Amino acid sequence: MVTISREDKIGLYRQLVLNRIFEEKTIELYRLEGIPELPHSNLGEEAIGVGSCYGLNADDYVVPDLRIRPALITKGVPLNEICADMYGRLGGTTNGRATSHHMGYPSLGVVGTSGIIGGHLTISAGFGMASKIRKDKRVTLCFFGDGGSNRGDFHTSINFASLKKLPVLYIISNNQYAEGMPVESHISIKDIADRAAGYSMPGKVIDGNDVLEVYREVQDSVERARNGEGPTLIECKTFRLRPHCEAHPETRSQEELDEAWKHDPVPRMEKHLLHEKILTESEMGDIRKEYTRQVDEAFEFGKSAPYPPVEELYNSVYDGEAEWVRS
Amino acid sequence: MREITIREALNEALQEEMKRDDAVILFGEDIARMQGAFKVTAGLLDMFGEDRVIDTPLAETLVVGGAVGMAMAGLRPVAELMFADFLGIAMDQLCNYAAKMKYNCGVNVPLVVRTACGARGSGMHHSQNTEGWIQNVPGLKIVMPSTAYDAKGLLKSAIRDNNPVVFFEQKTMYGLKGEVPEGGDLVIPLGKADVKRQGGDITIIATGGTVHEALAAAAELEGRGISCEVVDPRTLLPLDHETIIESVKKTHNVVIVHEAPKIGGIGAEIAAVIAEEAIYELESPVRRIGAPFTPVPFSRPLEKAYVPDRERIITTVMELLSPEGV
Numbered sequence: 001m002v003t004i005s006r007e008d009k010i011g012l013y014r015q016l017v018l019n020r021i022f023e024e025k026t027i028e029l030y031r032l033e034g035i036p037e038l039p040h041s042n043l044g045e046e047a048i049g050v051g052s053c054y055g056l057n058a059d060d061y062v063v064p065d066l067r068i069r070p071a072l073i074t075k076g077v078p079l080n081e082i083c084a085d086m087y088g089r090l091g092g093t094t095n096g097r098a099t100s101h102h103m104g105y106p107s108l109g110v111v112g113t114s115g116i117i118g119g120h121l122t123i124s125a126g127f128g129m130a131s132k133i134r135k136d137k138r139v140t141l142c143f144f145g146d147g148g149s150n151r152g153d154f155h156t157s158i159n160f161a162s163l164k165k166l167p168v169l170y171i172i173s174n175n176q177y178a179e180g181m182p183v184e185s186h187i188s189i190k191d192i193a194d195r196a197a198g199y200s201m202p203g204k205v206i207d208g209n210d211v212l213e214v215y216r217e218v219q220d221s222v223e224r225a226r227n228g229e230g231p232t233l234i235e236c237k238t239f240r241l242r243p244h245c246e247a248h249p250e251t252r253s254q255e256e257l258d259e260a261w262k263h264d265p266v267p268r269m270e271k272h273l274l275h276e277k278i279l280t281e282s283e284m285g286d287i288r289k290e291y292t293r294q295v296d297e298a299f300e301f302g303k304s305a306p307y308p309p310v311e312e313l314y315n316s317v318y319d320g321e322a323e324w325v326r327s
Numbered sequence: 328m329r330e331i332t333i334r335e336a337l338n339e340a341l342q343e344e345m346k347r348d349d350a351v352i353l354f355g356e357d358i359a360r361m362q363g364a365f366k367v368t369a370g371l372l373d374m375f376g377e378d379r380v381i382d383t384p385l386a387e388t389l390v391v392g393g394a395v396g397m398a399m400a401g402l403r404p405v406a407e408l409m410f411a412d413f414l415g416i417a418m419d420q421l422c423n424y425a426a427k428m429k430y431n432c433g434v435n436v437p438l439v440v441r442t443a444c445g446a447r448g449s450g451m452h453h454s455q456n457t458e459g460w461i462q463n464v465p466g467l468k469i470v471m472p473s474t475a476y477d478a479k480g481l482l483k484s485a486i487r488d489n490n491p492v493v494f495f496e497q498k499t500m501y502g503l504k505g506e507v508p509e510g511g512d513l514v515i516p517l518g519k520a521d522v523k524r525q526g527g528d529i530t531i532i533a534t535g536g537t538v539h540e541a542l543a544a545a546a547e548l549e550g551r552g553i554s555c556e557v558v559d560p561r562t563l564l565p566l567d568h569e570t571i572i573e574s575v576k577k578t579h580n581v582v583i584v585h586e587a588p589k590i591g592g593i594g595a596e597i598a599a600v601i602a603e604e605a606i607y608e609l610e611s612p613v614r615r616i617g618a619p620f621t622p623v624p625f626s627r628p629l630e631k632a633y634v635p636d637r638e639r640i641i642t643t644v645m646e647l648l649s650p651e652g653v
């Protein structure tokens with residue numbers, strides 16, 4: 001089993017805080033003044049992206065879905081660029097052509113995906129196959145939700161990955177909802193990870209709100225994948241603390257939400273760090289201050305960057321000159 | 328007359344057809360408890376119960392495939408694909424099953440697939456007009472209404488049609504109000520275009536959201552002494568040649584407008600029909616206005632440049648009719 005050093009615990013905590021502050025800021029700004037990109041908040045689910053990506057190599061692949069921004073930030077995608085993409089401005093990854101939701105960042109192994117949920121499941125198997133062919137020792141982390149697991153591509157992808165022993169981790173954020181649908185209304189089984197048995201691959205159910213557990217379990221499966229032993233299905237139990245997106249009203253009961261907030265991953269980690277005497281309250285306060293400033297600056301950058309010129313519309317449709325796309 | 332929104336008109340159509348025929352059922356993601364991503368199915372779960380208004384898991388092959396199965400088994404499902412961009416997922420069920428079962432084994436597939444299309448700040452995967460993806464699949468019908476009246480009458484016809492119909496709803500227009508008579512049985516036959524404005528100098532053939540841009544352009548051009556006729560095909564498959572050709576013979580000039588990319592869009596088909604059936608009637612080249620051949624961009628100024636608007640229609644008409652005066 002993986003042991004976690006004090007430095008890594010601090011590192012994991014720092015990422016948690018950064019992502020929490022980024023989310024809080026996003027929600028606040030959307031409410032106060034609007035943001036062109038409609039936020040689909042990961043508030044309360046940060047531990048999954050953070051714990052999964054914290055120990056990865058720079059060239060490992062991350063294949064995100066729409067609510068896993070913490071994976072991207074932990075992988076190192078610059079906040080300024082995320083913000084510029086959220087506002088459709090210059091200075092982001094696509095100069096306003098695409099949103100930040102499922103952005104790619106090739107130099108950090110972040111694979112661009114789609115707002116059309118679930119297509120990336122088979123794409124992930126393709127990345128795994130490429131690594132196997134090239135023997136490059138890279139692993140691929142494919143992130144999706146309980147809702148996404150209902151697409152047939154889930155079956156297709158994990159069957160192939162297990163068959164070929166591909167270095168792919170399928171990481172489910174089971175946040176109990178797919179838009180308005182509670183998980184028991186759309187999935188026939190309690191633990192999605194149990195489905196792994198039907199594909200002769202390991203499946204684990206873990207506490208997605210415990211960043212240390214996520215880190216340990218993912219690292220364990222990463223090692224297995226790097227050694228050529230094949231894929232793992234990891235179901236992270238968590239809870240979507242916000243409505244599906246910030247434009248939707250809350251439809252769940254206050255009791256249900258209050259109960260879920262008790263398992264908030266951030267205070268849980270803080271309690272652990274205090275108990276282990278790894279950080280003091282005041283050191284944690286300093287970390288929060290540092291990141292509040294960084295996040296404020298990033299949003300300021302995104303908001304005040306210029307809009308792209310119309311020319312940008314015609315860029316990057318094809319590789320190479322393609323004047324004819326203007327017609 | 329009473330005015331209601333397109334959203335309400337669609338809801339009334341569903342309600343009335345569900346009351347008229349028990350075989351009509353609704354099937355899709357978040358349509359029952361959540362009343363649909365655009366609230367078109369509001370109130371229907373309470374009215375008809377969960378055997379007739381059915382929430383599905385997130386799986387578009389199921390939304391369309393399941394509906395095809397139910398249709399082949401004798402029901403009349405109306406499936407909702409949350410966004411037209413998701414058609415790609417269910418292409419096999421739609422194009423190789425729904426569209427071909429009559430030919431394959433003589434069984435009707437009385438299915439409607441309703442889906443929301445068009446750009447409104449949501450980026451490349453939730454903004455497309457995808458009618459071009461399916462417009463050369465024999466066996467399908469395609470409907471694209473632009474007013475509340477048409478939305479209601481065409482959806483009721485689509486539900487009664489024994490063939491698979493893909494019904495595109497422009498998502499920016501759900502709140503658009505228009506006159507719809509109260510009560511009665513409003514049914515508009517598929518395959519009939521509608522002349523939305525009479526005019527003598529030029530025909531603007533427009534679909535979906537661009538119909539309103541064409542009407543706004545026509546109003547503006549009237550002030551400049553140009554009389555525009557605006558034709559809305561309403562049904563893209565089958566296409567009403569007669570109304571289109573009649574208008575061409577009257578005005579002798581044509582501009583075609585749609586929001587999908589111009590290359591390979593329905594405008595190409597319409598232009599070809601005009602060339603085949605009335606080329607000697609033309610006094611100027613047929614012009615098409617559509618999106619450029621790029622994905623739908625996210626950033627506001629880029630999206631604005633992408634979507635065909637009244638300004639582009641006005642400029643194009645002026646280029647054709649008074650080249651000096653542009």
Ligand SMILES: Cc1ncc(C[n+]2csc(CCOP(=O)(O)OP(=O)(O)O)c2C)c(N)n1
Binds near residue numbers: 115147244387
């Ligand atoms: C293929 C597809 N179907 C439907 C949608 C609409 N939609 C967006 S998010 C979502 C729910 C996804 O649930 P889940 O996979 O559990 O992720 P979560 O939103 O809970 O993070 C739905 C239905 C979509 N974007 N893509």
Ligand SMILES: [Mg+2]
Binds near residue numbers: 146
């Ligand atoms: Mg979910």
